[in-house]
Each structure stands twice: as structure tokens, then as C-alpha cells.
Amino acid sequence: MHEFLNDQIDVIASFCQNRVIPKRIRWNERDYDISNVNLVHTAREGQKRIFYFSVSDNTNYFKLKLDPEYLEWHLVELYN
Amino acid sequence: MSRIIIHIDMNSYFASVEQQANPFLRGKPIGITGKHQERSVIATASIEAKKLGVKTAMSTWEAKRICPSMILYPGDPEKYSYITCQFNSIFNEYTDCVEQFSIDECFLDVSKTATDYLEAIVLAQIIRERIKETCGEQITCSIGIAPNKLMAKLCSEQVKPNGITTVNQQNILKFLDTCKLKDLCGIGTKIENRLNALGINTFEQLRKFSLEKLVNEFKSYGYWLYEAAHGRDDSPVINTYEEPKSIGHSYTLSENTDNKKEMKYCLLGLSDRVAGRLRKECLVARCVHVVVRYADFNEMTQQQKFTEPTSNGLTLFKIAWQMIDQWLDESKPVRLLGISATTLSRGNEHQSLFKKERKVHSLQKTLDEIQNRYGSNAWTRASLIDVHFKERSSGFHSPNSPSTM
Numbered sequence: 001m002h003e004f005l006n007d008q009i010d011v012i013a014s015f016c017q018n019r020v021i022p023k024r025i026r027w028n029e030r031d032y033d034i035s036n037v038n039l040v041h042t043a044r045e046g047q048k049r050i051f052y053f054s055v056s057d058n059t060n061y062f063k064l065k066l067d068p069e070y071l072e073w074h075l076v077e078l079y080n
Numbered sequence: 081m082s083r084i085i086i087h088i089d090m091n092s093y094f095a096s097v098e099q100q101a102n103p104f105l106r107g108k109p110i111g112i113t114g115k116h117q118e119r120s121v122i123a124t125a126s127i128e129a130k131k132l133g134v135k136t137a138m139s140t141w142e143a144k145r146i147c148p149s150m151i152l153y154p155g156d157p158e159k160y161s162y163i164t165c166q167f168n169s170i171f172n173e174y175t176d177c178v179e180q181f182s183i184d185e186c187f188l189d190v191s192k193t194a195t196d197y198l199e200a201i202v203l204a205q206i207i208r209e210r211i212k213e214t215c216g217e218q219i220t221c222s223i224g225i226a227p228n229k230l231m232a233k234l235c236s237e238q239v240k241p242n243g244i245t246t247v248n249q250q251n252i253l254k255f256l257d258t259c260k261l262k263d264l265c266g267i268g269t270k271i272e273n274r275l276n277a278l279g280i281n282t283f284e285q286l287r288k289f290s291l292e293k294l295v296n297e298f299k300s301y302g303y304w305l306y307e308a309a310h311g312r313d314d315s316p317v318i319n320t321y322e323e324p325k326s327i328g329h330s331y332t333l334s335e336n337t338d339n340k341k342e343m344k345y346c347l348l349g350l351s352d353r354v355a356g357r358l359r360k361e362c363l364v365a366r367c368v369h370v371v372v373r374y375a376d377f378n379e380m381t382q383q384q385k386f387t388e389p390t391s392n393g394l395t396l397f398k399i400a401w402q403m404i405d406q407w408l409d410e411s412k413p414v415r416l417l418g419i420s421a422t423t424l425s426r427g428n429e430h431q432s433l434f435k436k437e438r439k440v441h442s443l444q445k446t447l448d449e450i451q452n453r454y455g456s457n458a459w460t461r462a463s464l465i466d467v468h469f470k471e472r473s474s475g476f477h478s479p480n481s482p483s484t485m
């Protein structure tokens with residue numbers, strides 16, 4: 001199923017060599033360990049640059065959105 | 081001096097990007113669609129779907145009939161624009177002569193970088209690897225190498241996915257004679273039928289046909305056809321940014337409607353978007369083109385020229401609606417509305433003599449600044465407060481949408 005949503009989530013990420021790598025997310029009172037970061041892209045929202053991370057674990061695809069101005073993470077897509 | 085031109089064409093582009101992002105789509109037939117899946121067309125079919133007979137621009141309904149297991153997946157234009165920028169910047173590392181031909185195709189003039197075809201092939205392999213490293217394993221391309229753009233594009237068509245095909249000056253004719261007329265970029269079904277009617281079915285026959293008769297039949301296109309049949313094309317790889325010829329938006333309504341008010345709101349919303357993009361690019365329009373697609377897929381289009389150039393959404397809307405209102409068949413529900421601004425030129429709208437219009441003009445500037453800073457949803461007209469465009473689409477309906485980078 002492919003769902004579009006906009007839920008604020010908690011994220012554990014590592015910062016290395018100018019890159020942000022999401023490691024674990026907490027959504028709906030459950031933890032999901034990220035096994036792969038498949039694609040990272042950015043897009044403009046007005047003057048702001050928003051980061052999107054297409055990541056997956058063994059059964060789910062997640063698209064995460066990071067607003068670098070407010071350091072807010074959202075889960076915007078789910079596919080399983 | 082003979083040139084070496086590389087043409088790079090991404091394979092099943094939108095579908096490959098989605099398969100890169102979402103591993104659960106890999107190895108499966110998928111079709112990238114517009115925002116309302118059941119009312120859309122396939123913008124790109126994955127390599128797997130193509131093998132099962134699905135073609136680009138097929139209706140989703142027909143694609144599903146041919147391939148019931150196909151996964152329909154809504155397109156994400158921002159993602160594609162970003163990846164396009166990424167591989168374009170790779171190309172620019174190897175030559176300063178890069179022409180973006182479409183969102184997933186580029187020409188590179190590498191005459192200065194590569195001294196011969198062997199070097200050009202090595203360069204092509206390096207570029208292919210760089211794309212994989214930067215964008216991901218799933219994103220592959222087919223590459224053609226030839227003395228000109230026309231032949232390079234024909235070469236890249238030969239092996240999909242992931243092929244590199246070369247043809248040099250000596251074997252161009254032999255290569256051309258293995259291709260069908262319609263394989264060539266510039267010969268569509270109509271031209272092909274007209275050529276067939278003249279008894280021309282192969283490039284060899286086209287070469288032997290008299291140039292005079294070709295020009296009689298096709299006017300100046302006859303010269304082009306004659307040159308093309310010899311594998312000749314001296315058009316340069318142009319790396320300058322080309323000004324858009326038109327700026328337009330169209331929208332498939334979430335449900336067919338015969339409600340004029342609803343149509344007007346939709347058209348006004350579209351007009352505002354078109355006008356906003358005109359102003360962003362410092363352009364003004366002197367012609368408006370409208371399209372109405374009815375539920376039965378019949379289409380009505382019309383355009384109107386005007387003398388006072390504009391980049392105002394309300395002005396564009398008024399001209400557009402006046403046209404539509406004249407001939408709209410009210411007995412038939414409407415499926416899609418579209419507006420484009422054409423006959424563009426650089427400049428700002430003229431200052432009006434009237435105080436009220438001058439006020440609107442200066443307000444517009446401020447509103448634009450707000451949108452530039454906070455995004456296009458930062459404000460809307462009160463009349464459009466209930467109109468929500470679904471953003472996520474294949475980008476299919478907005479061919480000249482600017483890159484989001």
C-alpha cells in the first residue's frame with residue numbers, strides 16, 4: 001500500500017562527511033531501523049531548501065522530509 | 081573539422097528514479113502516472129513493464145488491461161528535476177558544451193575532450209559509472225556516439241537499457257540502412273506515410289530520390305530529409321539557456337464537471353500560476369492559448385492575441401474565459417482545463433494610467449516576494465480558497481516547468 005501523510009516523527013541520524021544519514025525513526029509509537037538510504041534529494045519551498053530521504057527497512061519504504069530551518073522531520077510517504 | 085557528439089538518454093527515467101528510491105518497486109512492472117491515477121496516462125513505464133507491452137502515453141486503463149500486475153505509481157517531478165540537475169553537472173565536468181534536450185536527454189560535444197572514438201567510448205563509460213555512483217544503481221542510460229547530433233541520437237536508441245553504440249563517418253550509411261525511417265528523430269508517422277506514398281521505404285531509397293521532387297513535396301523540410309538520409313546534420317550543440325516559448329499549466333479535475341463556476345475557479349487558479357511564472361522569469365505574454373478537454377476526450381483549443389503585453393493572472397484569466405465561454409458545449413461535462421501564455425518577450429508589464437491598476441501592480445510585487453520567500457501556497461485569492469490543486473503529478477502536463485533547483 002502507498003500512503004501519503006505528513007506526520008511529525010523522531011529520528012536518530014548520523015552526520016558524516018557533509019551528509020545526514022537517518023538510522024532509526026519513531027512513528028506511531030514504534031521504532032523502525034533504517035537499513036538503506038536509497039536516494040536523497042532537495043526541493044525549494046520558497047527560499048527554503050527542504051531535504052527528502054527515500055529510505056527503507058526490510059518491509060517498508062519511507063520518504064522522510066527534513067526542514068533544516070526548524071530541524072523538523074516528517075514522514076511523508078509510506079509504501080509496503 | 082569532424083566532431084564527436086555524445087547523446088545520453090536515461091532509460092525509463094521516471095520509473096528508474098522511483099525504483100531507485102523505493103526498492104520494493106525494483107524488478108517489477110510499474111507505470112508512473114499523473115495525480116489521478118485512474119484518469120491519467122503512463123508518463124513512463126519501467127523496463128519490466130515495457131517488456132510486457134506497455135508503452136509511454138498509454139492510458140492507465142489500457143496499460144492495466146495489457147499488464148494487470150502493473151503497479152501504478154504517482155510521479156514526483158521535484159525528484160526528477162533534482163536528479164536531472166545532478167547528471168547535468170556530471171556532464172559539465174567533461175565538456176562545456178552540453179545541451180539539455182529534454183528532462184532525461186542530453187547532447188555533449190566532446191570534440192575537444194576526446195581526440196578519437198576510442199577516447200569517446202572510454203569517456204562514455206566513465207560518465208555512465210559516475211551517474212550510477214551519484215544517482216544510484218537503478219538509474220541507467222543508453223549512449224550514442226557519432227559525428228553529429230542526429231546520428232548520435234539514432235545510435236543511443238539501438239541498445240536499451242545500458243548500451244553504448246558508436247558510428248563513425250565511414251560507416252554512417254551502412255548503419256542508417258539498418259534503421260527504419262521512423263527511427264530517426266524528425267520523421268514521425270505523418271512524414272513516414274508521405275514518404276511511403278512516394279515509394280520511399282528505406283534510407284537508401286530516400287538518398288536516391290531526387291532532391292527537387294523532395295523539396296516540391298516537403299518544401300524546406302525536403303532539404304533536411306535529403307541531408308538526414310546521408311547521415312548529415314551540422315546543427316551545433318547549444319549550451320546556452322533557451323528562453324521558454326510558452327508557459328502553461330493544465331489540470332485534470334478530480335471529477336468531470338458541467339459547473340461553470342467550478343471551471344472558472346480552476347482556470348483562475350491556473351492563470352495565477354502561469355502569471356506567477358511569467359513574472360518570475362521577467363516575461364510578458366501577448367497571446368493566450370486555452371484547451372478544454374471534455375469527458376469524451378474531445379478537445380477544443382483556441383488562442384487569442386492582444387496588443388498590451390501582460391503578466392497578470394486576472395487579465396490572462398479574463399481573456400481565456402471569454403474564449404471558452406463563447407464555445408463551451410454546456411451539455412458535455414469537462415475533464416481538463418488548460419491555459420498557456422505564448423508570444424513571450426522579456427520585460428515587465430507597462431505601468432497603467434489608472435490609479436487602481438497601479439495599486440494592484442505594486443501589490444502584486446509584494447505578493448510575489450511573499451511567494452518567493454515562503455512558497456507558492458503562502459497566499460491565495462479569497463475566491464480560490466476552496467480550490468486545491470493536487471501537487472503530486474508526473475509533470476506530464478507542464479512540459480516547461482522550471483527546474484526546482
Ligand SMILES: [Mg+2]
Pocket residue numbers: 089090091092093184
Ligand atoms: Mg529516456
